[in-house]
Amino acid sequence: MKFCPTDLTRVYVASGEGTLTMQSFGGHTPTVLSRTQDCGHDHHNVCYWYCCVDVSVSRQMLVTGDNMGQLLLLGLDGQKIFSNKLHKAKVTHAEFNSRCDWLLATASVDHTVKLWDLRNIKDKKSYLHEMPHERAVNSAYFNPLDSSKLLTTDQYDEIRVYSSCDWSKPQHIIQHPHRQFQHLTPIKATWHPVYDLIVAGRYPDDRVFTGDQRTIDIYDSNTAELVCQLHDPTASGIKSINKFNPMGDVIGSGMGVTVLVWNRNESLISDRHAEQEDTSTSADSQRRQRRSQPRSNRDRRGPAMDAKLKRKLASLDECETKTKTKTKQKQAQMRKK
Template sequence: MAHQKKLTEYELRRLENIKRNDEMFDSLKIHSKINDLSASTKRQRAQIKSYKNVPEKKSKIETPIFIRRSLRTKGMPPDATNMHDFDETLTKTPKSNPKYESSGPITIGDAYCGYASHQQKFTEKIMGVFKKPQLCCGHDSREEIEGGSCNSMARVNENVNFGYPIRVRGCVDLESMGLEPENIARVVPGRILVLRFFPSTDVKLIAVGNNFGNVGFWDFDVENEDGDGIYLYRPHPRLVSGIVIQPFSISKVYTSCYDGFIRLMDVEKEIFDLVYSSDHAIFSISQRTNDAKSLYFSEGHGVLNIWDERAGKSSASWILHEDRISTIDFNSENTDMMATSSTDGTACIWDLRNIDADKPKCLKTLNHKRAVHSAYFSPSGSYLATTSIDDNVGLLTGANFEDVTMINHNNTDGWTSSFSRAIWGWDDSYLFIGNMKRGVDVISAARRVRVATLQSPNLSGSPCRFDTHPYQIGMLAGATSGGQVYTWTTT
């Protein structure tokens, strides 16, 4: 027999404690009561199951919370595919209120996020500007402009936008541009995806749209008025992809979203009316300056539609790209010439008079290595500037836009999916584009290089969306992914 190891004093005490506990449990009949309770519970479950006469179901699983982990935290380099469709993740915003999905109109009061009295001030200000006489090309009434008499005049000379406000043109003094603290505001929560100046000399107003379906307005000239000049609405369930403000009627604002809605904010009627609804996402909207009754918008994978306001339906539809269309822009000197940019890696120029419905053929195609997120004509129409996340700004010029230059620029930080779009200034001299060091780079179209950077200690983020005031040279607005708007002005 094997030699039995002698137990230590600790092990002896442990065995004695176990024996004593067993004797105590036996005296209290604990184990018997546990078994009885277990059997009773099983019988109750069986009875309930039999009573309902349905199979036992598992408890409902709540919607999981997804935690986004960037490639950087995984130790991986930026992925082209992720950058290609970065903003698809923004469409996951929950639909917290059924009214945002309504197939009908939404009142401005229901869409407003704040006090009704505050919202009323915004309405009164817009209507005060709207009712002022609109002098334009000899016409002194809005009815003449909307009625189309100015449109007929415009056909006499396509180089002049008769009946519509004409943007000012001129070279800006870069050294005179500055960013004052009072011209900075957080307008909306979340990320700003679109930014527009109101086309008015009577009010300094900016409209922005974010990834939560909010449309925000900032009146940054609110001296001697109550409030901070910020008005927040939520007419959409998800990401706002486009804003168009009627140039002759600033009380009407078109907005589109990734959920397939186009709404018309009519301040006079105090309503967000539903203009168009689709099962596909709407990625951009635009208007020609001499055609206020038609709305151009991109839908789904590469489809461009023209919405006729008078007929209340689509008047034309073409498949122009293999993937979504990011921007739509028109040449100011020839509004039949249209430029589109796409995440399929191309930017194209089209002649609206000669687009075959079955096989559309463009006048010019510019290829980038990765997604193209903007293509804008210069104020004179002589240039086209494109922006891609391949870290290049494309510049096309010449009689048929045959001269192409690629200007290297870091258009994205490579990690957080933020990218900047280059826009033109008030003439063909400069392009403005945000950099990843909290500044705005200025690119000379003539020299094809960066010639200056707008910087300020008041700039706390990297602006990625821009707009220039149509009637004030040197007024440049930039928006960040944190919901802030920064407005540079000249001294």
């Protein structure tokens, strides 16, 4: 699903029923913008379905991909602009670059992520860059801050960060357990809206590291270092979906039929690495607790890294308030002298 950027009461929905629709929270009848081809089978009529959707306001365009590798571009009114089989298998993700609106990223279970120039897109060979992966790929997100980085998540144990300075090779490859199986919602690493931070749910693999927990992990995309883990012993499921809110101080997590909301009153990074409890909303009307977990020696950071991350996670308002308070105290001391 994707909210309409110009009207937040509307949402674009790519459906497993083989339709792309615009739906309204105002109770209006859904508008069918596109429908996959009929497979012609007697016992069912859906062999093809849409797997993703994104919208570009500047281009007045929608993009979607289906389970057979077909990519479709259409106007906001549903008028078809382009359609071709650009991947060998399912298109799991398609996204416009918000800063460079002619740049499009697609990800597929064919083990590739590709970048396309919408001004010159013709066929499967007309891509700008191809980024081969070892496994099928779940997602490819441009960073919200300036769209100069691309974050990809495969279906096993790799999170990659690519940079616009050189799309041909990953800037970082993060080893992170999140293997895929049939009944698990695909795990997709996502961006912080302001800082170069990455959040992803962990699905531990005892074959790699025994005693691991089903945490929510936050990484610094510039260094590929693990900077924080969130864990609630009362929420033992796998948190497949994790997204920051627009302000970046709250994380929403999807865990089976439960929704968790992780909130904070202080920085996520603490000198004490101690338990910090905070009220947060959950789907069962009980707000969860969260704690920043101490990490093993392999994940500990030096004082310089701690200071850097604290500065990142502290809000501008808090910084300004502290500065003003210190200034007033110094002025008062000077007057006393």
